[in-house]
Every structure is written in C-alpha cells, then in structure tokens.
Amino acid sequence: MAKSMRERAGELSLEAGARVLQGLEVVIKRGSLVDTTPFLSPAEFPWVADMEAGWKDIRAELDEVLAYQADLPNFQDISADQATITDDDRWKTFFLYGFGFRSDANCERCPATARLIEAVPGMKTAFFSILAPGKRIPAHRGPWKGVLRYHLALMVPEPAENCGIRVDDQTAHWEEGKSLVFDDSYEHEAWNETDGTRVVLFMDVVRPLRFPASAVNSAVIKAVAISPFVTDAKKAHQAWEERFEAGRRGNGG
Numbered sequence: 001m002a003k004s005m006r007e008r009a010g011e012l013s014l015e016a017g018a019r020v021l022q023g024l025e026v027v028i029k030r031g032s033l034v035d036t037t038p039f040l041s042p043a044e045f046p047w048v049a050d051m052e053a054g055w056k057d058i059r060a061e062l063d064e065v066l067a068y069q070a071d072l073p074n075f076q077d078i079s080a081d082q083a084t085i086t087d088d089d090r091w092k093t094f095f096l097y098g099f100g101f102r103s104d105a106n107c108e109r110c111p112a113t114a115r116l117i118e119a120v121p122g123m124k125t126a127f128f129s130i131l132a133p134g135k136r137i138p139a140h141r142g143p144w145k146g147v148l149r150y151h152l153a154l155m156v157p158e159p160a161e162n163c164g165i166r167v168d169d170q171t172a173h174w175e176e177g178k179s180l181v182f183d184d185s186y187e188h189e190a191w192n193e194t195d196g197t198r199v200v201l202f203m204d205v206v207r208p209l210r211f212p213a214s215a216v217n218s219a220v221i222k223a224v225a226i227s228p229f230v231t232d233a234k235k236a237h238q239a240w241e242e243r244f245e246a247g248r249r250g251n252g253g
Contacts, residue, residue, distance in 0.1 A: 021143055021144050021220065024216060024220070025144070025145040025146075025185065027212075027213050027216050028145045028146050028207065028209065028213050028216070028217060029145060030213065031209045031210045031211075031212070031213025031214065031216075032207055032208070032209055032213070033207075033208040033209060033210055034148075034207065034208050036145075036183065037183070038167040038168040038169070038170045038182055038183055038186045038188075039167055039170055039172060039180065039181065039182045039183075040148065040181040040182065040183070041181070042179040042180070042181050044181070045181060045205075047119065047120045047121060048150075048179050048181070050116060050119065051116055051120070051150075051152050051179065051201075052152070052177055052178065052179060054112065054116045055152060055154065055176075055177040056177070057112040057113070057116075058110075058112060058113045058116065058152070058154060058201055059154045059155070059176075060112075061109070061110040061111075061112060061113050062110075062113075062128055062154050062155065062199060064109070065094050065109065065110070065128060066130075066197075066199075068244075069092060069130065069197075071244055071247060072092040072093065072094055072130065073092065073093055073236075073237070073240045074086070074088070074089050074091060074092060074093070075091045075092070075093045075129075076091075077236060077240070078093060078095065078233050078236045078237050078240065079229075079233045079236075084140070085137055085138055085140050086137060088135075089132075090131065090132035090133075090134070090135040091129070091130070091131055091132070091135055091137065092130040092132070093127050093128065093129060093130065094106060094127055094128040094130070095126075095127040095237055096110065096113065096114060096117060096126045096127055097117065097123065097124070097125055097126040097127075098124075098125050098127075098230065098233060098234065098237070099124050099125060099221070099224055099225045099230045100124075100225040100230070101230070101233075101234045101237070103237065103241065105241055105245070106241075113201070117201075117203060120203065120205060121205070121206075122205045122206030122207075122208075123203055123204075123205050124147060124203075124204045124205065124206060124221065125202075125203060125204040126201065126202070126203045126204075127201075127202055128154070128199055128200075128201060128202070129151075129199065129200050129201075129202040130197060130198075130199050131190070131192040131197065131198040131199070132192070132197060133157075133192060133194060133195050133196060133197065134192065134193065135191070135192050136189070136190070136191040136192075136193075137189055137190045137191070138189055139166075139187050139188065139189040140187070140188070140189070141184065141185055141186060141187050141188065142184035142185050142188075143185075144185065144220060144224070145183065145185040145207065146206065146207050146209070146216075146217035146220055146221065147184075147204045147205060147206055147207060147221070148181055148182070148183060148184075148204070148205050148206075148207050149181070149182050149183070149184040149202070149203075149204060150179065150180070150181050150201075150202070150203040150204070150205055151165075151174065151179065151180040151181075151182075151200040151201070151202060152177075152178075152179050152200060152201040152203075153174035153175055153176050153177065153178055153179075153180075153200050154176065154199045154200060154201055155176065155196075155197060155198060155199040156173075156174045156175065156176050156198055157192070157194040157195065157196025157197060157198055158194065158196070159194065160173055160174070160175065161173055162191075162192075162193040162194045163191065163192050163193065163194055163198050164190070164191060165180070165182075165188060165189070165190040165191075166188060166189050166190075167182045167183070167184070167186050167187075167188040168186040168187060168188070174198065174200060206221065
C-alpha cells in the first residue's frame with residue numbers, strides 16, 4: 001500500500017531528527033561519568049542494589065498482571081515506531097512511566113514496583129517487557145546515547161542460554177533477580193528461543209554526565225517528551241487503559 005504524504009513526511013522528519021541526535025552524541029560520550037561501553041557494570045549505579053533486593057515483590061505484582069496477558073497491548077500498539085521491528089502479538093508491554101507520563105492506574109496495580117522505580121535517579125521510562133516463546137527482536141539501535149537501558153530479569157524460561165541479548169559484539173543472558181545495564185545506541189537484538197515467557201522490568205534512565213553535556217542531554221530529553229513520538233504513545237496508552245478497564249468491569253473484574 002502506498003504511503004500517504006503525511007506518513008512520508010513523518011518518516012523524513014524522524015530521519016532528520018535521528019541524524020541531528022547522532023551528531024550530538026560525541027558531546028554525550030565525552031561528558032559521560034560512566035562507561036560508554038555496550039554493557040556497563042551494574043555496580044556503577046547504587047540504585048541497582050535496591051531494585052535487586054525488591055525483585056520478588058516486583059515479580060509478585062507481575063504474576064498478577066500476567067493473569068491478563070492476552071489483554072495487554074503489543075509494543076507497536078503503544079509506540080507506533082516500534083512497528084519497524086515488531087508486527088505481531090508476541091511482544092507485550094505493561095507501561096508504568098513513559099518520558100514524563102505516569103500511568104496512574106498501572107502504578108496503583110503495582111505499588112511496590114512503582115515505589116522502587118520512582119526512587120531511581122533519572123528514571124524516564126519503565127514497563128514490563130514480555131516476550132512470548134520464539135519471539136526475536138531484530139537488530140536495531142536506540143535514538144539517543146543520553147539515556148541508558150536497564151533490565152531487571154523477572155521471569156527467565158529454561159534453558160536460559162536460549163534467551164539472550166546482543167549489544168554490539170557482546171552477548172548476555174538474563175538471570176532472575178539480576179540486572180543488565182547497556183547502551184542501546186549500539187546495535188542490539190534480543191531473542192527468546194524457548195517454550196516459555198520471558199519478562200524483564202525495562203527502564204530508561206538518564207546517563208550520568210558532567211556539564212555542559214548534562215545541559216545538552218536535558219534539552220534533548222525535554223524535546224523528546226513533547227514530541228509526537230511520546231504524545232502519540234501517551235494517547236494510545238490512555239485509549240488502551242479505557243478499553244482494559246471497560247473490559248474488566250464488563251467481566252465483573
């Protein structure tokens with residue numbers, strides 16, 4: 001199907017924005033107060049210890065969420081640009097935060113999780129990332145080096161070695177209750193080649209930076225928060241919340 005003028009204009013705008021961001025990444029790399037390697041040591045981030053100490057509380061709340069797994073939104077249904085890397089119903093999400101937007105209803109359903117993520121310095125995005133059996137997320141890169149990606153493994157099916165993530169030329173595997181921190185501006189891909197479901201608590205956090213890189217990063221993140229990328233996702237999530245609540249009331253839940 002031919003793309004509309006609006007769709008093509010949007011794609012060109014995104015491409016231009018990506019080029020600008022990538023040009024600014026040299027400033028971020030020079031100003032980083034932590035490693036700029038594909039994977040970073042979780043020990044560089046003091047808040048990781050609290051996340052891992054509370055992982056069983058988060059897992060208990062996840063178990064309740066998964067009772068409604070079929071009703072959870074696909075990632076691309078919330079964030080339309082994810083359609084370039086996933087187009088089926090095997091990557092489900094349960095959003096708590098998204099660049100300034102708080103899902104009050106979901107945070108109320110997961111109060112222990114909400115308390116823990118809200119204590120993380122620079123937390124911008126947080127959600128449960130749910131990969132169905134056999135799901136592979138193809139190689140891609142994130143748009144901006146000024147945030148770091150965090151995974152807290154909550155549900156890792158066996159055999160664990162068949163479930164993993166590659167960032168640049170390095171590969172890691174999740175371990176329940178343990179953390180991975182990585183720079184998603186490197187090319188990366190993930191896979192679940194098992195018969196079970198893999199779930200991580202997925203967060204984006206602001207990269208620790210010295211001035212003036214910190215000021216550049218703050219300006220970019222504020223711009224992202226008011227961009228169609230985020231505002232459209234907020235609207236899509238609010239629409240899902242309304243449908244989900246209506247469905248639960250209709251079923252007596």
